[in-house]
Amino acid sequence: MDILESTNTNLRALGKDEAWLHSWIKDKSARLGLGDITIKHSELIHYRNQGGRLDLLGYRGDSDTYYEIEVMLGECDSDHGFRVLDYWARERAKNPNAKHVAVLVAEDLSGRYKTVIETLPQFLPFIGIEIQTRKLQHDTDLALVEAVIVAQPDDLVMDAGDRGAAPPPEGEGGQPRDRSWWESKGSPAFLATVDAIARFCDEGAGPSRVEYTAQSYISLKKGRRCWLPMWPRANGVYVYLPGGEGGSNDSPSDFFTRVAARLQEAGMESPSWTYKYNAGANPIAFAIPQDKVNHSLVKKILKEAYDLA
Numbered sequence: 411m412d413i414l415e416s417t418n419t420n421l422r423a424l425g426k427d428e429a430w431l432h433s434w435i436k437d438k439s440a441r442l443g444l445g446d447i448t449i450k451h452s453e454l455i456h457y458r459n460q461g462g463r464l465d466l467l468g469y470r471g472d473s474d475t476y477y478e479i480e481v482m483l484g485e486c487d488s489d490h491g492f493r494v495l496d497y498w499a500r501e502r503a504k505n506p507n508a509k510h511v512a513v514l515v516a517e518d519l520s521g522r523y524k525t526v527i528e529t530l531p532q533f534l535p536f537i538g539i540e541i542q543t544r545k546l547q548h549d550t551d552l553a554l555v556e557a558v559i560v561a562q563p564d565d566l567v568m569d570a571g572d573r574g575a576a577p578p579p580e581g582e583g584g585q586p587r588d589r590s591w592w593e594s595k596g597s598p599a600f601l602a603t604v605d606a607i608a609r610f611c612d613e614g615a616g617p618s619r620v621e622y623t624a625q626s627y628i629s630l631k632k633g634r635r636c637w638l639p640m641w642p643r644a645n646g647v648y649v650y651l652p653g654g655e656g657g658s659n660d661s662p663s664d665f666f667t668r669v670a671a672r673l674q675e676a677g678m679e680s681p682s683w684t685y686k687y688n689a690g691a692n693p694i695a696f697a698i699p700q701d702k703v704n705h706s707l708v709k710k711i712l713k714e715a716y717d718l719a
Contacts, residue, residue, distance in 0.1 A: 416544040416554065420517055421483055424543065424553055428483050431541065434555065435466060435481065435515070442515070442539055442557050445470055445626065447477055464497040468513075473587070473625070475509040476501055477537075485518040486527065486538075495534070511535040517543070519560055520659070528690065531563040538562070560687065562625075587623045596642050599700045603646040604628050606703045607712065611638070614709060615716035637719030638712075639692065646699040650684065650692035651715040657693065659685045665718065666694050672707040 421431060432452065439447045447468040454464040468477035478501050480494035491514060498512035512535065519527050519538050530536040538561035546552040592601060604620075611618040611630060618630040618638070630638040640647040657663030662683040669681050673696060681696035694715075702708055 414552075415547040417547070419543050419545045419553070421541070421543055421555070424545070428481060431481055431483065431515075432465060435479070439468060442479075442513070443559050443626070444468070444477060444513070444537070446472070464501070467501065473509065475511060475625075476505065477511050477513050479513040479515060481515045483517055485521040486514065486516040486523050488523065490514065490516065491523055491526065495536075498534075498536075509535070511537060513537045513539060515539045515541060515557070517541045527561050531561050535563060536561070562688075587625070589622055592622055592628060597644050599645050600642045600647060603698060603700045603703045604640050606700075607638070607640065607647070607649075607698070610704075610709055611712060611716060615713045618716070632716065632719050635719060636688075637692070637716065639688075643697055643699075645701075646697060646703065648695065648697045650687050651694040651711070652691060652718045653683075653685075653693040654718045657683075657685070659690075662693075665714065668714070669694055669696070669711050672711055676702060676705050676707040678702055678708075 421427070435442060436449050436452060439449050447470045449466055450469045451467040452465070454467050464478055465481045466477075466479040468479055469475070470477070478494060478498040480490050480497065482490045494512045494514045498510055502510040514527070514536070516538075517540065519540050527538045531538075537559060540558045540560050542556050542558055544554045544556075546554060608618060608620050608630060616632065618632060621629045621631055621636075624636075624639070627639045627641040629636045629640065637652060639650050641649070651669070652665075653663045654665035655663065657666065666681065666683055673679065673681060678699070679697055681694050683693055684695045685693045687693055687695065698708060
């Protein structure tokens with residue numbers, strides 16, 4: 411397998427405009443990483459004769475959730491940031507018995523409004539997604555476009571106003587996330603690895619409560635704090651750990667250095683420093699395969715991460 415070098419670029423440099431990005435999402439909405447959503451409307455008019463149009467309205471039937479999606483190229487600006495919340499509020503008022511999530515998609519969410527974007531998910535069902543583009547060094551012109559979730563709530567359990575008076579009848583709406591849901595959707599290796607981690611943390615690190623209600627991952631909670639989200643992988647999990655003291659967007663913490671050394675010694679893939687994840691609270695990310703979950707060095711990492719949470 412050839413390994414290609416790449417350089418960061420943007421869509422305009424490749425001759426693509428915002429309309430292209432709309433089509434890229436509509437053609438395969440799973441590219442956003444939000445699961446199996448259907449795009450119900452494009453350019454949905456909210457303010458006639460005033461240019462008020464919601465870029466995309468997505469819907470996920472299994473959880474009866476609408477996604478109000480605002481899309482832009484370049485760095486996030488205040489106009490798009492406020493607009494997506496406006497559309498989210500209006501759609502929520504129109505259909506109060508369903509769940510609603512505001513989704514802002516931009517090429518750069520790390521500029522002036524970075525703090526707001528990272529803080530919003532603590533109070534509202536808001537997701538920030540960056541579109542990252544890399545040009546591949548190849549004989550022919552090739553580029554890779556990828557959507558990366560950089561801000562989202564610890565879970566997406568909505569308040570009572572989003573749930574309606576009663577659960578939908580069988581066959582309508584969606585099944586809530588619980589252990590049974592994950593058993594029907596997740597791989598056996600994923601759930602076995604989750605169980606092994608939860609068991610060790612409860613017995614060897616400290617009290618941890620397993621929650622299955624998040625949209626895309628199973629979490630371990632320390633009190634109210636989601637200290638260990640575990641994302642599905644075919645052969646295990648992908649985790650995000652607390653970073654500990656120190657560290658910044660461009661400089662990993664001392665704990666990251668220790669984690670990297672232990673993973674290398676255990677023969678595992680190196681971690682990444684994803685400082686934007688969970689507003690900087692869980693920046694250390696790496697995969698834990700099922701066959702490595704009981705490794706002594708992995709347990710040592712988890713124990714220290716729990717103490718830092």
